[in-house]
Amino acid sequence: MAIKIFVTATNTNVGKTHTTLSMMEEAARQGLRPAAFKPIETGVTDEKPADGTALLKAMHRLNPVTEKLTTNDVVPLQFKLPAAPYVAKGDQTIVLGPVIEKSKQIEALCDILFIEGAGGVMVPIDEGLFMIDLPKLFDAHTLLISPSRLGSINDTLLSMEALNHRGIGFDLAINLFEDMESFEYITLPYYERTGISHSLLPRDLSALVRRFNRLR
Numbered sequence: 001m002a003i004k005i006f007v008t009a010t011n012t013n014v015g016k017t018h019t020t021l022s023m024m025e026e027a028a029r030q031g032l033r034p035a036a037f038k039p040i041e042t043g044v045t046d047e048k049p050a051d052g053t054a055l056l057k058a059m060h061r062l063n064p065v066t067e068k069l070t071t072n073d074v075v076p077l078q079f080k081l082p083a084a085p086y087v088a089k090g091d092q093t094i095v096l097g098p099v100i101e102k103s104k105q106i107e108a109l110c111d112i113l114f115i116e117g118a119g120g121v122m123v124p125i126d127e128g129l130f131m132i133d134l135p136k137l138f139d140a141h142t143l144l145i146s147p148s149r150l151g152s153i154n155d156t157l158l159s160m161e162a163l164n165h166r167g168i169g170f171d172l173a174i175n176l177f178e179d180m181e182s183f184e185y186i187t188l189p190y191y192e193r194t195g196i197s198h199s200l201l202p203r204d205l206s207a208l209v210r211r212f213n214r215l216r
């Protein structure tokens with residue numbers, strides 16, 4: 001039975017795809033067959049390399065049994081407009097049933113399935129449906145990615161509030177790639193002094209994936 005990890009974040013451009021690709025590499029190093037799935041992607045155009053393309057290439061390389069999968073399998077719902085799915089979809093209604101079925105087909109081909117959201121936790125998908133609702137629909141454990149830049153404490157606490165309010169368990173990982181010279185004394189002290197459990201990536205990547213493996 002594969003473990004499913006829903007990868008969300010405090011916002012778009014925070015490193016969900018970057019971290020998912022790193023976790024797939026680490027999972028393979030730990031002898032696990034990784035796979036990735038992105039239910040909905042927006043901003044998909046011929047010019048801009050899409051998340052789905054990067055996730056598919058990594059999956060083909062790290063888990064050859066997935067070689068017949070295409071980007072349409074990995075990203076069932078794709079929209080051109082770079083916006084929240086609620087906006088990008090226009091007057092189309094989002095039907096998640098077939099999307100969940102597709103994820104199950106991919107799940108059968110792996111030991112760990114990383115499911116990437118779009119944007120942050122409260123990005124709207126359709127009437128009354130938000131990214132934060134997906135972990136339950138996909139029966140996945142949640143990983144919340146936060147950036148290391150000034151301003152991220154606020155965004156992390158808001159996202160944690162939303163997850164806790166819905167009783168959603170999660171791991172927090174801070175993606176170290178911005179404000180690196182000041183992170184240790186500007187942002188990190190808050191997490192350390194309040195005892196908020198967190199991983200620092202990439203330093204804790206291996207331990208984080210081992211922890212996910214134990215959830216199987």
Ligand SMILES: Nc1ncnc2c1ncn2[C@@H]1O[C@H](COP(=O)(O)OP(=O)(O)OP(=O)(O)O)[C@@H](O)[C@H]1O
Pocket residue numbers: 009011012013014015016017018019051117118119120175176177
């Ligand atoms: N740790 C990192 N080191 C170097 N570059 C990074 C790192 N994390 C993210 N990036 C870069 O920052 C940009 C945004 O990252 P990424 O695409 O992973 O964000 P995202 O959260 O997946 O965005 P979206 O909401 O569009 O899916 C990308 O160009 C990515 O390569």
Ligand SMILES: C[C@H](N)[C@H](N)CCCCCC(=O)O
Pocket residue numbers: 012013041042043081082083084085118119120123
């Ligand atoms: C297009 C972008 N790369 C993401 N895929 C979608 C981000 C939606 C953000 C919506 C919002 O929070 O305002």
Ligand SMILES: [Mg+2]
Pocket residue numbers: 016017018051116
């Ligand atoms: Mg992404």
